[in-house]
Amino acid sequence: MTKLKTIGLSRRFLGLVAVNKVSFSMDEGEILGIIGPNGAGKTTFINLISGIIMPGEGKIEYKGQDITYMPAHERARLGIARTYQLIHPLENLSLIENVMVGSIFARGHSMREARRRAADLCGELGLKDLDRDTSKLTILEVKKMEIARALANEPEVLFLDEVMAGLNADETKDLIATVQRIARERKLAVGVVEHVMGVIRELTHRVIVLEAGELIAEGPYEEVSKNPRVVEAYLGGAA
Numbered sequence: 001m002t003k004l005k006t007i008g009l010s011r012r013f014l015g016l017v018a019v020n021k022v023s024f025s026m027d028e029g030e031i032l033g034i035i036g037p038n039g040a041g042k043t044t045f046i047n048l049i050s051g052i053i054m055p056g057e058g059k060i061e062y063k064g065q066d067i068t069y070m071p072a073h074e075r076a077r078l079g080i081a082r083t084y085q086l087i088h089p090l091e092n093l094s095l096i097e098n099v100m101v102g103s104i105f106a107r108g109h110s111m112r113e114a115r116r117r118a119a120d121l122c123g124e125l126g127l128k129d130l131d132r133d134t135s136k137l138t139i140l141e142v143k144k145m146e147i148a149r150a151l152a153n154e155p156e157v158l159f160l161d162e163v164m165a166g167l168n169a170d171e172t173k174d175l176i177a178t179v180q181r182i183a184r185e186r187k188l189a190v191g192v193v194e195h196v197m198g199v200i201r202e203l204t205h206r207v208i209v210l211e212a213g214e215l216i217a218e219g220p221y222e223e224v225s226k227n228p229r230v231v232e233a234y235l236g237g238a239a
């Protein structure tokens, strides 16, 4: 079942077309890679879908509903969640309080209920010592906390913006398995932005490739990675 769809989605910043007529769709249970060189428009695309910024043209549909100009908090309530490329744990809040924020804002749960749900989620992600200050967490724990906070929104669609960045090989393996498990168990549609192609190959069912805001290729990673246009735009330069 199609969860999310964009049709000719565009956004300009002054003279620059950051996202240029992008049409795509994501299905329930699908892990979709969103790749492309620096500045290709990947984060802007996620910002448009989550409602942080509004498009200049085009349309966004979530479960058949037009959400193109819907405010971000309403989209969150409908089930669209994301993590941020530049992580910003809320300082002076503990690990569990950071996760609670997700369910208090998007879901309007009481503190007590939010704490219970956050503790469950942290357990599910293997996070312990939940009253620790966020400054005491490892990078992997911070990444998992960000994912737990997004899951506290109770999403059906989840975007992860470079969530593996900064992790070593073992931590990356751990987080890949975690993302696969939560996607499967919750039947989530997951959009994954990553620069490490090994992660994309292992984690995703399908990828879309952005270059200078345009969608230039789409398909399974093995196929797309051989596409000459993609090699030229991205893989050649990055390898």
Ligand SMILES: Nc1ncnc2c1ncn2[C@@H]1O[C@H](COP(=O)(O)OP(=O)(O)OP(=O)(O)O)[C@@H](O)[C@H]1O
Pocket (backbone or CB within 6 Å): 013, 016, 018, 036, 037, 038, 039, 040, 041, 042, 043, 044, 045, 085
């Ligand atoms: N708020 C903004 N104002 C002006 N320009 C912006 C803004 N946000 C993004 N841009 C520009 O839009 C283009 C796309 O940026 P975006 O951050 O979406 O790329 P990206 O694919 O996520 O890159 P990276 O891989 O480096 O994270 C870039 O040229 C960027 O400088």
Ligand SMILES: [Mg+2]
Pocket (backbone or CB within 6 Å): 042, 043, 044, 085, 161
């Ligand atoms: Mg980005």
